[in-house]
Amino acid sequence: MTVTRCSPSLALLLVHGLSVSVLLASADPPGFLSLSCGGSTSFVDSGNNISWVPDGPYVTAGNATAANFVQGGSTSQLPLRFFADSGPGSRACFRLPVGNLPLVLVRPRFVYGNYDGMHRPPVFAVSLGRAIAGFVNLSQADPWVEEFVWRREKGAALPFCLHSVAGGGSPVISSLEVRPLPEGAYGTRLQEFGDNLLRKRFRINCGYVDDEPLRYPLDYHDRLWDADEGFSPSHLAAAFHIPVSFDLTGIKENPPASVLQTARVLARKTALTYNFPLDKLGDYYVALYFAGIMPVSSSFDVLINGDVVHSDYTVEHGKVGSIFFMGKKIESLNITFRNNSFYPQVNGIEIYEVLEVPVECSTTTVSALQVIRQSTGFDFGWEDDPCSPKPWMHVGCDGNLVTSLKLSDMDLGAITPTFGDLLDLKILDLHNTSIAGEITNLGTLQKLEILNLSFNKLTSFGSDFNTMVSLQILDLHNNSLEGAVPDGLGSLNYLHLLNLENNRLHGVLPQSLKKERLEVRTSGNLCLSFSSMCNNFSNHPSIPTPQVTVFDMERPLHSNRKTVIIAIATIGSVCFAILLILLAMIVQRRRRKEDDVISRTSREMQRWSAARIFSYKEIKAATNNFRDVIGSGGFGSVYLGKLSDGKLVAVKVRLDKTQLGADSFFNEVHLLSQVRHQNLVSLEGFCHESKQQILVYEYLPGGSLADNLYGSNSKRATLNWARRLKIAVDAAKGLDYLHNGSNPRIIHRDVKCSNILLDAEINAKVSDFGLSKQVLQVDATHVTTAVKGTAGYLDPEYYATQQLTEKSDVYSFGVVLLEMICGREPLSHVGPPDTYNLVLWAKPYLQADSFEIVDENIKGAFNPESMKKAASVAIRCVERDASHRPTIAEVLAELKEAYSIQLTSMSSEAT
Ligand SMILES: *[C@@H]1O[C@H](CO)[C@@H](O)[C@H](O)[C@H]1NC(C)=O
Ligand SMILES: *[C@@H]1O[C@H](CO)[C@@H](O)[C@H](O)[C@H]1NC(C)=O
Ligand SMILES: *[C@@H]1O[C@H](CO)[C@@H](O)[C@H](O)[C@H]1NC(C)=O
Ligand SMILES: *[C@@H]1O[C@H](CO)[C@@H](O)[C@H](O)[C@H]1NC(C)=O
Ligand SMILES: *[C@@H]1O[C@H](CO)[C@@H](O)[C@H](O)[C@H]1NC(C)=O
Ligand SMILES: *[C@@H]1O[C@H](CO)[C@@H](O)[C@H](O)[C@H]1NC(C)=O
Ligand SMILES: *[C@@H]1O[C@H](CO)[C@@H](O)[C@H](O)[C@H]1NC(C)=O
Ligand SMILES: *[C@@H]1O[C@H](CO)[C@@H](O)[C@H](O)[C@H]1NC(C)=O
Numbered sequence: 001m002t003v004t005r006c007s008p009s010l011a012l013l014l015v016h017g018l019s020v021s022v023l024l025a026s027a028d029p030p031g032f033l034s035l036s037c038g039g040s041t042s043f044v045d046s047g048n049n050i051s052w053v054p055d056g057p058y059v060t061a062g063n064a065t066a067a068n069f070v071q072g073g074s075t076s077q078l079p080l081r082f083f084a085d086s087g088p089g090s091r092a093c094f095r096l097p098v099g100n101l102p103l104v105l106v107r108p109r110f111v112y113g114n115y116d117g118m119h120r121p122p123v124f125a126v127s128l129g130r131a132i133a134g135f136v137n138l139s140q141a142d143p144w145v146e147e148f149v150w151r152r153e154k155g156a157a158l159p160f161c162l163h164s165v166a167g168g169g170s171p172v173i174s175s176l177e178v179r180p181l182p183e184g185a186y187g188t189r190l191q192e193f194g195d196n197l198l199r200k201r202f203r204i205n206c207g208y209v210d211d212e213p214l215r216y217p218l219d220y221h222d223r224l225w226d227a228d229e230g231f232s233p234s235h236l237a238a239a240f241h242i243p244v245s246f247d248l249t250g251i252k253e254n255p256p257a258s259v260l261q262t263a264r265v266l267a268r269k270t271a272l273t274y275n276f277p278l279d280k281l282g283d284y285y286v287a288l289y290f291a292g293i294m295p296v297s298s299s300f301d302v303l304i305n306g307d308v309v310h311s312d313y314t315v316e317h318g319k320v321g322s323i324f325f326m327g328k329k330i331e332s333l334n335i336t337f338r339n340n341s342f343y344p345q346v347n348g349i350e351i352y353e354v355l356e357v358p359v360e361c362s363t364t365t366v367s368a369l370q371v372i373r374q375s376t377g378f379d380f381g382w383e384d385d386p387c388s389p390k391p392w393m394h395v396g397c398d399g400n401l402v403t404s405l406k407l408s409d410m411d412l413g414a415i416t417p418t419f420g421d422l423l424d425l426k427i428l429d430l431h432n433t434s435i436a437g438e439i440t441n442l443g444t445l446q447k448l449e450i451l452n453l454s455f456n457k458l459t460s461f462g463s464d465f466n467t468m469v470s471l472q473i474l475d476l477h478n479n480s481l482e483g484a485v486p487d488g489l490g491s492l493n494y495l496h497l498l499n500l501e502n503n504r505l506h507g508v509l510p511q512s513l514k515k516e517r518l519e520v521r522t523s524g525n526l527c528l529s530f531s532s533m534c535n536n537f538s539n540h541p542s543i544p545t546p547q548v549t550v551f552d553m554e555r556p557l558h559s560n561r562k563t564v565i566i567a568i569a570t571i572g573s574v575c576f577a578i579l580l581i582l583l584a585m586i587v588q589r590r591r592r593k594e595d596d597v598i599s600r601t602s603r604e605m606q607r608w609s610a611a612r613i614f615s616y617k618e619i620k621a622a623t624n625n626f627r628d629v630i631g632s633g634g635f636g637s638v639y640l641g642k643l644s645d646g647k648l649v650a651v652k653v654r655l656d657k658t659q660l661g662a663d664s665f666f667n668e669v670h671l672l673s674q675v676r677h678q679n680l681v682s683l684e685g686f687c688h689e690s691k692q693q694i695l696v697y698e699y700l701p702g703g704s705l706a707d708n709l710y711g712s713n714s715k716r717a718t719l720n721w722a723r724r725l726k727i728a729v730d731a732a733k734g735l736d737y738l739h740n741g742s743n744p745r746i747i748h749r750d751v752k753c754s755n756i757l758l759d760a761e762i763n764a765k766v767s768d769f770g771l772s773k774q775v776l777q778v779d780a781t782h783v784t785t786a787v788k789g790t791a792g793y794l795d796p797e798y799y800a801t802q803q804l805t806e807k808s809d810v811y812s813f814g815v816v817l818l819e820m821i822c823g824r825e826p827l828s829h830v831g832p833p834d835t836y837n838l839v840l841w842a843k844p845y846l847q848a849d850s851f852e853i854v855d856e857n858i859k860g861a862f863n864p865e866s867m868k869k870a871a872s873v874a875i876r877c878v879e880r881d882a883s884h885r886p887t888i889a890e891v892l893a894e895l896k897e898a899y900s901i902q903l904t905s906m907s908s909e910a911t
Contacts, residue, residue: 094161123468255322418441430453435458649697
């Protein structure tokens with residue numbers, strides 16, 4: 001049942017169009033907001049002096065109109081706003097400025113009044129915050145009034161939305177009122193039940209007989225109190241109205257004196273019962289008010305649905321009391337006041353339906369989606385929570401988890417690391433989104449079942465499929481995938497559809513894909529089959545045409561050489577052949593014939609640097625035919641090698657069948673040849689023969705910081721706080737050199753624990769410059785570039801703006817520091833959603849100097865001052881706003897101090 005009486009303010013709304021102008025500054029109590037929906041002028045209700053304003057500033061959608069309203073035989077115009085039905089699922093929202101109010105009453109009034117002449121009253125749903133608050137069916141009552149009590153969570157504006165339902169017509173509303181309620185009101189028992197929203201079902205002023213509800217100014221909070229005559233056997237009890245004044249201290253709900261001064265009092269019978277039809281199974285919250293207006297004290301039992309909830313309840317003259325009760329899973333309600341010694345009585349009753357407020361999405365998910373929205377301008381339809389009250393457009397949810405995301409027919413350009421933050425995704429559809437290059441940044445999506453990347457410009461598989469263990473359907477048709485199909489796809493145990501149609505793949509399909517329940521579609525490729533008929537396809541001569549940006553023209557060649565060259569050049573481009581010969585000449589001096597396939601690129605690279613060029617044969621010998629793997633990842637594998645002079649080296653064989661990563665290969669060789677620093681891994685040389693991309697580094701036997709942090713327990717244990725700080729200082733030195741010491745400046749772009757390597761003495765060195773970028777102009781503050789990096793380490797501001805600065809490295813380095821402090825990875829599925837993202841999770845603890853989240857392995861074994869310093873700098877590094885982050889030089893200085901505090905405290909303990 002809904003309160004449908006016409007209140008004074010409704011009457012006033014009707015006439016304001018007829019120029020009722022009360023000149024008066026608003027004297028409303030603070031926080032009152034009264035919106036006349038579809039109205040065009042402000043006015044004051046002469047009945048209660050409440051000020052009304054047009055709703056325009058609070059809503060962006062809908063059309064203003066007016067309905068004919070018949071009252072007391074005369075017809076007038078009532079303004080209202082309707083939202084043209086744009087299909088089920090569409091919504092229109094008001095944003096109510098509730099500021100810091102702890103608790104508010106929100107009272108919408110919906111009127112159809114046949115404004116469109118169609119005689120089809122609409123049905124629609126309404127929501128407040130994240131909760132669907134109920135349905136409005138204007139066939140059942142017109143006007144329809146609801147009152148909600150909403151407890152503040154956070155955020156300045158409270159969304160109040162009208163949602164279309166299938167076949168429901170256009171949602172419509174005529175007024176919306178916001179009234180603050182006192183702090184702590186109704187909270188006595190409610191808070192035990194977590195987040196909730198109350199929907200008023202009944203609010204009764206017992207013993208009150210007026211047709212119009214009692215409200216402001218009699219109720220300071222402007223609640224509507226109805227007469228109780230409708231509620232059965234009222235004739236049993238007498239209505240009393242005795243003007244006693246009460247001390248209401250302690251009753252936070254602040255019931256109005258006028259309500260308390262009337263009561264139903266049972267004089268001659270044994271029990272008084274109110275029956276409330278609820279018509280819906282749910283949880284209901286009951287508030288009962290008793291005030292001693294009778295000259296004698298009364299005493300009685302209170303029963304709800306037959307159970308005594310308070311026996312021998314006593315009401316003394318001049319005193320006020322209240323009883324609260326939560327009825328769980330009930331669908332009817334009766335309240336009985338049973339004679340015990342004298343005069344059962346009751347003054348006021350409020351009954352609310354308790355609406356569950358859905359849990360909000362994890363901050364990781366919300367920020368990931370916001371980043372996608374900001375960086376692409378993609379319209380998800382609404383703001384606020386992605387799953388509640390209803391999921392955003394293109395988003396699917398299971399509870400508060402975002403489990404599907406479908407973006408298509410837009411320009412994403414690449415699969416950015418943010419997609420890897422949507423850890424709960426089961427379905428990801430990015431078809432026709434212009435994504436190019438490698439399939440990347442999705443390796444963290446371990447729950448993903450359906451991945452649709454069809455109709456894009458993807459060129460290589462990447463290595464993420466190794467970890468996408470739940471994948472069932474992988475649709476890659478109509479892309480530009482090249483080369484062979486990776487063997488790893490066969491290890492996806494649940495895969496049952498692999499669509500590779502219309503790509504440029506060739507070669508024999510891995511036998512691991514030959515499975516009973518797996519359908520592999522291969523048509524429209526160059527030559528792709530399980531049989532060996534495509535075996536030779538990949539052996540066709542193809543001339544590598546790597547893209548190199550730095551290239552000086554050679555001096556003109558001797559003319560008779562030229563003729564020879566042209567003869568040779570029939571196999572490919574003239575330029576390539578010229579270089580081939582040229583290289584052969586130069587290299588022959590140093591080496592023998594074995595080197596005659598060195599590409600022009602290698603030749604050039606040699607000119608950039610002192611780095612040594614290795615032949616594939618040499619590499620093979622040094623690594624003992626690639627025997628000892630010491631690392632592997634998306635880039636390929638790393639092998640231990642021993643050069644002819646006995647020096648140990650790490651040989652990184654890049655997995656790059658399509659030559660697409662060639663840029664990053666050249667980039668790395670180019671950069672590393674220029675920079676030499678004790679805290680940067682040094683490049684011994686490289687090999688770029690035919691399609692091989694091999695980098696030879698100094699060998700660092702200590703492994704990566706990630707190996708040490710997350711490897712075996714013994715490794716973790718040896719990594720005490722002082723060592724962690726030492727590693728941090730070293731890595732910061734390396735980065736400081738890149739940012740400030742080298743010329744041109746270099747931004748690393750992929751700072752992470754697995755790129756910080758340790759030597760035998762636990763000196764740390766930064767490695768992997770494949771993504772690094774030089775800042776060429778002296779005064780450039782940023783470089784605009786496609787976003788690259790690793791999920792979990794990526795600077796959100798860079799992501800959103802694509803403007804790369806040194807501060808992006810600082811952010812990633814901050815994540816590394818947090819990992820060292822907390823001993824956990826930046827993204828993790830373990831635990832509740834709000835712990836997924838290390839940065840968001842750790843920040844509040846560390847900001848409050850609360851070290852409970854420090855890695856168990858170093859707990860109790862660090863100097864608090866040192867930890868405080870390191871934690872503070874880590875937190876500043878991961879500030880969202882890049883301008884608030886320190887420079888790496890500042891970070892280095894702070895870390896040095898933290899380190900020295902730790903060392904001092906250790907040596908003083910030792911003495
Ligand atoms: C409204 O304000 C006027 C002028 O201040 C006052 O005379 C009148 O009593 C007020 N009415 C109510 C219902 O408070
Ligand atoms: C509602 O207003 C929009 C513009 O604000 C207009 O295009 C549309 O036709 C209007 N709809 C109706 C049903 O009047
Ligand atoms: C709305 O109320 C009318 C009249 O009671 C009823 O016939 C109709 O089914 C209701 N519509 C919905 C969607 O509940
Ligand atoms: C009140 O509800 C209880 C339980 O639902 C029921 O047993 C009892 O008969 C009801 N009393 C009246 C007066 O309706
Ligand atoms: C109310 O209860 C008292 C004490 O049991 C009893 O004396 C009195 O008669 C009862 N009144 C009625 C109307 O039943
Ligand atoms: C891809 O999207 C564009 C618009 O961005 C559209 O014109 C085109 O038809 C779409 N292609 C497919 C295959 O869906
Ligand atoms: C992937 O999306 C395309 C384009 O909408 C569609 O044709 C194809 O069926 C989808 N693949 C799967 C497996 O659903
Ligand atoms: C998909 O690829 C096939 C073969 O290359 C081509 O005929 C077809 O037009 C492509 N479809 C789209 C929508 O690009």
